[in-house]
Amino acid sequence: MFGGDEKLESIYREVVNRNPGETEFHQAVGEVLSSLPPVLAKHPEFYEYKIIERLCEPDRQIIFRVVWEDDKGRLHINRGFRVQFNNALGPYKGGLRFHPSVYLGVVKFLGFEQVFKNALTGMPIGGAKGGSDFDPHGKSDREVMNFCRRFMTELHQYLGEEIDIPAGDIGVGQREIGYLFGQYKRLTHRFEAGVITGKKLNWGGSQVRTEATGYGLVYFMDEMLRDHKKSFDDMKVTISGSGNVAIYAAEKVTQLGGKVIAMSDSNGVIYDESGIDVETVKRIKEVERKRIKEYTKFHETAAYYEGGNIWEIKTDIALPCATENEITGRDAKILIKNGVIAIGEGANMPTTPEGIKAFMDAGILFGPAKAANAGGVATSALEMIQNSRHDVWTFEYTDKRLKEIMENIYRTCSETAEEYGVPGNLSRGANIAGFLKVATAMIEQGIV
Numbered sequence: 001m002f003g004g005d006e007k008l009e010s011i012y013r014e015v016v017n018r019n020p021g022e023t024e025f026h027q028a029v030g031e032v033l034s035s036l037p038p039v040l041a042k043h044p045e046f047y048e049y050k051i052i053e054r055l056c057e058p059d060r061q062i063i064f065r066v067v068w069e070d071d072k073g074r075l076h077i078n079r080g081f082r083v084q085f086n087n088a089l090g091p092y093k094g095g096l097r098f099h100p101s102v103y104l105g106v107v108k109f110l111g112f113e114q115v116f117k118n119a120l121t122g123m124p125i126g127g128a129k130g131g132s133d134f135d136p137h138g139k140s141d142r143e144v145m146n147f148c149r150r151f152m153t154e155l156h157q158y159l160g161e162e163i164d165i166p167a168g169d170i171g172v173g174q175r176e177i178g179y180l181f182g183q184y185k186r187l188t189h190r191f192e193a194g195v196i197t198g199k200k201l202n203w204g205g206s207q208v209r210t211e212a213t214g215y216g217l218v219y220f221m222d223e224m225l226r227d228h229k230k231s232f233d234d235m236k237v238t239i240s241g242s243g244n245v246a247i248y249a250a251e252k253v254t255q256l257g258g259k260v261i262a263m264s265d266s267n268g269v270i271y272d273e274s275g276i277d278v279e280t281v282k283r284i285k286e287v288e289r290k291r292i293k294e295y296t297k298f299h300e301t302a303a304y305y306e307g308g309n310i311w312e313i314k315t316d317i318a319l320p321c322a323t324e325n326e327i328t329g330r331d332a333k334i335l336i337k338n339g340v341i342a343i344g345e346g347a348n349m350p351t352t353p354e355g356i357k358a359f360m361d362a363g364i365l366f367g368p369a370k371a372a373n374a375g376g377v378a379t380s381a382l383e384m385i386q387n388s389r390h391d392v393w394t395f396e397y398t399d400k401r402l403k404e405i406m407e408n409i410y411r412t413c414s415e416t417a418e419e420y421g422v423p424g425n426l427s428r429g430a431n432i433a434g435f436l437k438v439a440t441a442m443i444e445q446g447i448v
């Protein structure tokens with residue numbers, strides 16, 4: 001796994017021992033560390049300063065109880081988390097996830113990834129992540145608000161526009177961001193717009209933030225395809241999930257001439273060979289907050305498969321945009337057998353190590369999450385800039401900045417992969433480029 005580097009091997013083993021049961025965190029650390037042997041051969045000082053050990057230990061881990069009341073007056077108890085991972089490049093920055101599967105291991109894997117992703121954006125932001133095992137599905141607006149208020153009551157003391165700036169993730173969209181910000185404002189008596197990103201446009205949000213992760217993913221993939229004399233034009237595309245990332249990836253793919261033939265949610269898959277209408281998906285998921293199977297009521301050419309596996313559908317390009325480890329080694333083999341040419345990770349760590357290996361061995365173009373889904377956090381940083389200047393940019397200008405950032409990230413990953421002897425391996429390129437930036441800053445800032 002670590003190219004025979006025994007020091008790396010023993011650091012990894014120590015991480016596993018010190019963080020028992022946190023399998024997603026182990027996976028994320030293993031994936032980054034396996035890219036580092038050529039870097040450490042060139043930079044032995046990173047060992048001397050124990051940079052890797054320091055990077056694998058979060059700066060701070062906050063765990064708290066959240067008690068909230070439902071519409072019937074019953075009390076519920078959830079667990080809240082914020083892991084402030086590393087602030088060598090700027091204030092902690094990273095989203096909040098509300099989903100029953102959230103526990104410390106998930107938050108740490110996401111926070112660890114965020115450190116390198118944020119470095120790749122070229123913006124001055126450190127890495128963090130947070131969330132709760134609260135499930136917003138089936139809750140009323142009032143219940144979601146009650147939960148968000150209680151969550152922020154505990155968390156607000158650790159936040160600040162120069163300290164730690166949360167945003168959305170699974171289960172946390174503009175509605176939740178609104179409730180969280182409202183409570184922060186009430187507790188601090190400050191309209192500190194830059195303390196949270198993903199806000200509504202009319203009170204400090206940025207144009208393109210809603211679209212940013214999905215659009216950014218497609219800009220990144222478009223640049224990669226162009227580099228290989230290909231494009232989205234006439235390509236069949238499958239996109240897992242039907243949340244924020246999936247919807248706007250689908251919208252941009254369609255704008256670039258591709259055809260989205262399948263999308264999903266955690267219950268099932270919709271398939272339409274003639275192309276999925278993104279506006280219908282938006283209405284069902286964003287406005288009505290219903291299940292994806294509703295789609296077939298509006299489009300008779302579409303079919304719905306309860307419990308279906310989207311990766312069994314023949315496609316040219318696959319964009320996993322739902323959750324971690326959703327493409328297994330088996331799924332990867334099916335996609336390859338069916339002729340897939342490119343994978344773009346919209347979700348965080350959506351491909352298992354076996355899946356990544358299968359894609360690499362088959363020479364499939366592979367856009368890793370750290371790089372390909374960095375558009376969301378990059379645009380969050382653009383939102384912070386606008387907030388700090390009390391400025392509002394246009395959609396066109398913000399979108400242009402996002403596109404430039406994504407093209408830049410692609411070039412950085414590609415050139416770094418080339419420089420470190422793994423041309424075309426963007427996973428390695430992303431890990432190395434992100435690591436170098438953070439590691440160098442850590443040395444420059446001394447032993448803290």
Ligand code: NDP
Pocket residue numbers: 168169170171172213240241242243244245246264265266267321322323324346347348373374376377
């Ligand atoms: P949303 O909550 O908006 O949507 C998530 C989608 O994925 C839903 O369709 C959901 O279905 C599906 N999903 C979630 N968990 C599972 C599961 N265990 N199995 C199957 N389907 C599942 O989240 P986002 O779109 O914001 O996030 C999606 C991914 O993108 C996550 O990995 C997130 O970390 C990553 N990401 C998001 C960014 C952002 O800006 N939003 C930025 C960078 C990365 P259902 O409704 O049925 O649960």
